[in-house]
Amino acid sequence: MNATAKKTTIDWSSPDILNHLFLHIKNPLDTIITASKPSSAENKITNEIIFSSSKQINDLIEEILNEIKSKSVSLTIQRRPDIFDIYESNKNVQLLCSNKITPEKVTKNDQNWLINLEKEIYSSISNSDLDLYELSCKMAVSERQLHRKISNLVYLTPNKYIRVLRLHKAKQLIDNYIQDSISQVSYSVGYNDSHYFSKLFSNQYNISPKALINSLS
Structure with missing residues (x-):
């Protein structure tokens, strides 16, 4: 050589x-x-x-x-929990939380835990009766620990946290033109009652799913 x-x-x-x-x-x-x-x-x-x-x-x-x-090319893309982006971009979600979420104060391990939790929720999001006990088992914690950890990290109860993620996923389905039927969207994220779904969606995004769909047509 x-x-x-x-x-x-x-x-x-x-x-x-x-x-x-x-x-x-x-x-x-x-x-x-x-x-x-x-x-x-x-x-x-x-x-x-x-x-x-x-x-x-x-x-x-x-x-x-x-x-x-x-060339501004990134070798690795650092993921963070969806709830952080949802919180930062939505005042209604901010008001829903009992305290201010500060992502930079959440440890990497806790962020990874939240990411895994979101994956588990998304995998069963069409299930209208998402069982917290089953969810806690998948996360290898007790139901009480699940409640406490979600509350400490994002200042929401598990049910409110899951609801925020359901509606976030519903908005993605509409924004990405994956579904354009309110009933289809509501069923896809676990709501059998499309009227109730529309009310919750409007409360979170200040626009009804119907109006959002029409605005994208």
């Missing part, structure tokens, strides 16, 4: 070059990395990128990260 190999210029316009390179960068740092790109359908020329030292690999990684940063 040539220790004085000249610097390789990366073609950033090449499709998926970033993913391709990352897949080939492994520990330890003296791993040989090879990237191939065909020049044409008939005549394929293989360009090898061979590194003689860990410094060359480190330099390449730094170059990749700088390029990604300059």
Whole structure:
């Protein structure tokens, strides 16, 4: 291997070059990395990128990260509980909470717990009688602990919390043109009575589901 190999210029316009390179960068740092790109359908020329030292690999990684940063590309998307976004964008939900939710004060572990809780609720959201005992079992806590943790983290009772998520999901179904029938939307999020659903939806979003559907038509 040539220790004085000249610097390789990366073609950033090449499709998926970033993913391709990352897949080939492994520990330890003296791993040989090879990237191939065909020049044409008939005549394929293989360009090898061979590194003689860990410094060359480190330099390449730094170059990749700088390029990604300059293009505003994020390697990982940090998820956070839906309830935070709902709360911050909806004054009616804010008034429903017994205290102010401050997301930055909620630990990462608790945020992950809320994300998992939301997944469990969404998976059974069409069930009109979402059982709190069953939900607590899925979350590996007692029903009392479930109540206390939801109350401490988002300042809502479990039933109010579930209702906020049901209506949030209903709005998504309408906004994304997935369903345009009030009865279909209400059944999809666990409300058998579409009139009652419409009342709750209006209270949370200051617009009836019918008016929202018509505004998007």
